[in-house]
Amino acid sequence: MKPQRRLRMFIVLLVIALGGGWWLSQHHRAQPTSQEDPAIAAMLTEPGVIARGRYLVTAGDCASCHTARGSQAFAGGRMLPTPFGTISAPNLTPDRTTGIGNWHFNDFWRALHEGIGRQGELLYPAFSYTSFTKVTRDDAIAIFAYLRSLPAVRQANAASGLRFPYNMRSVLTIWRAMYFKPGVYQAQPSQSASWNRGAYLVEGLGHCNECHGQRDAWGGLESRAALSGGQIPEQDWYAPDLSTHANGGLHGWSKQDIVDVLKAGQSAKGAAVGPMADVIASSTQYLHDDDLQAIADYLLSLPARMPPAPVHASFDNQSLIDRGNAVYAKRCADCHGKNGEGVPGIYPPLDGNVSVVEPTGINATRAVLLGGFPPVTAGNPRPYSMPPYAQQLSDADVAAVVTYIRHAWSNRAPAVHERDVATYRHTPIN
Known part of the structure; x- marks a missing residue:
């Protein structure tokens, strides 16, 4: 035109x-x-x-x-x-x-x-x-x-x-x-009462798709699958896909994992940081157990996702990974383990961690720069936190170590560029 x-x-x-x-x-x-x-x-x-x-x-x-x-x-x-x-x-x-x-x-x-x-x-x-x-x-x-x-x-x-x-x-x-299409939630007769309660909370009052959905240039939620993940506008955090099935952001998570992270801010699969930590601290930790179970029932029903498109490297990933391996061994392995297995209930695993392998690399980059601070909850009143490394590591070192953990063990996520680290370093904390 x-x-x-x-x-x-x-x-x-x-x-x-x-x-x-x-x-x-x-x-x-x-x-x-x-x-x-x-x-x-x-x-x-x-x-x-x-x-x-x-x-x-x-x-x-x-x-x-x-x-x-x-x-x-x-x-x-x-x-x-x-x-x-x-x-x-x-x-x-x-x-x-x-x-x-x-x-x-x-x-x-x-x-x-x-x-x-x-x-x-x-x-x-x-x-x-x-x-x-x-x-x-x-x-x-x-x-x-x-x-x-x-x-x-x-x-x-x-x-x-x-x-x-x-x-x-x-x-x-x-x-x-x-x-915008106005309308009160209509229960699905083919689903259980718990599933419908979970759908009502997630789709309505909890407004989860407002962060966990991809927005277009006009700020509208795209029509593709709901809760399939998206970058939170103006905050430089990525709200992950919430499907537990193949290629989903929570692939392999159990019902108990979902309940645990919403209740205590930490589960066997990882800990919440960034905006989700705030949501747990002020909201979901106070929900009744049956409502948390209902949310989990609904999320467990989300469909499998399409496999991600292959990403072709435009620079030497291997040298970046080698450099990141050295940074990881010095700065990270003592807590997160040589194989990214973490310590149950204390330090979250990095192998298969949703915040590590989300598509953009934003979450892992900001966690390295700003530190990782799970929410203080009744179920986890003294969470272990990760110190910030913004003063100790250069943009190149952060890009290297994040690229390494996104490619190590079973992880197969795209590399992070040094220029992106520079951008996230100077993003205000919201």
């Missing part, structure tokens, strides 16, 4: 988006202000409903995004990085001026289920309504009840820093048409 024709098409689409977005926002603004249903109002004050809401909010890890560092929980203010600029997470406390104190349940339901704000504005999908739309109405009532029970915190929402044209909400009309 010629550049001029491409530009004209873009302008036409932009005009359609602006017009459609304006109509959609006006349509929702034209709706009368919601009034609280008396039955729902009564439920919002029931201790049992509030307690269930607290559990569901924990399962959804809501506090992580809606709490700024050093601020009060759920008071908002955290700036969420995206490829299109930063978005400020709003205040979820019941403050009437800066929070949700004036909201009715239908306002909350529309935001959670449809991605539409109280004033009819289209919400940015940094708020994962693409997943939260699957949450049931009863669970949404419980979540709202818990949020309304929190101490009110007056903290104004910070301005977002989205670039043009992404700062124009009307552009979301096209995005939503391409990537």
Whole structure:
């Protein structure tokens, strides 16, 4: 397509988006202000409903995004990085001026289920309504009840820093048409109750595919298999494929391995570091055992994946591997073992480790540079951590040792380039 024709098409689409977005926002603004249903109002004050809401909010890890560092929980203010600029997470406390104190349940339901704000504005999908739309109405009532029970915190929402044209909400009309399909989770009769519960938690409230799925240039999740792994935008971590079958990121993991890592942050197959360590520390370690079992049942049913395409080296891998072997023997073997077997319950194995062999090499590189810090959990209150080597190792040494462990033993992952190490070295810690 010629550049001029491409530009004209873009302008036409932009005009359609602006017009459609304006109509959609006006349509929702034209709706009368919601009034609280008396039955729902009564439920919002029931201790049992509030307690269930607290559990569901924990399962959804809501506090992580809606709490700024050093601020009060759920008071908002955290700036969420995206490829299109930063978005400020709003205040979820019941403050009437800066929070949700004036909201009715239908306002909350529309935001959670449809991605539409109280004033009819289209919400940015940094708020994962693409997943939260699957949450049931009863669970949404419980979540709202818990949020309304929190101490009110007056903290104004910070301005977002989205670039043009992404700062124009009307552009979301096209995005939503391409990537968003609202609808509460529908149980599959052919599956067990545990499997359906796991699917509901993983696909909906847990919004796992928001990190463990591959995104395209517009920030939409690609239509290929869900939970098949993807690089987390603007964070330089890779959320691995979650299939336990052939060519899956968790190939060979048992049900107990999955439960262990979600509960304690460590299993016989490896330990969680990076963003997943934060999720375990603030969310999954508190889930009931039957919910953890249900999540594992669902993940165990994910299909096998296609074998990865062969990667042809563009530089001398063998000299890199030889250099990495020397670095490994000096810096790593004492803890992780000569054959990458690790020490059960203390130092994770590197042979077959999902964080080692994921496609990009980001996770292993950042672990070497920044250290590996599993979460502190009730099941593992004093985890062993790996020290950072950013000051001791050059970019060339890091590339060499990461390439070595990604190729040693049974591992057969692509090499890591020195230029990539330089990039990850200077990536901010999120």
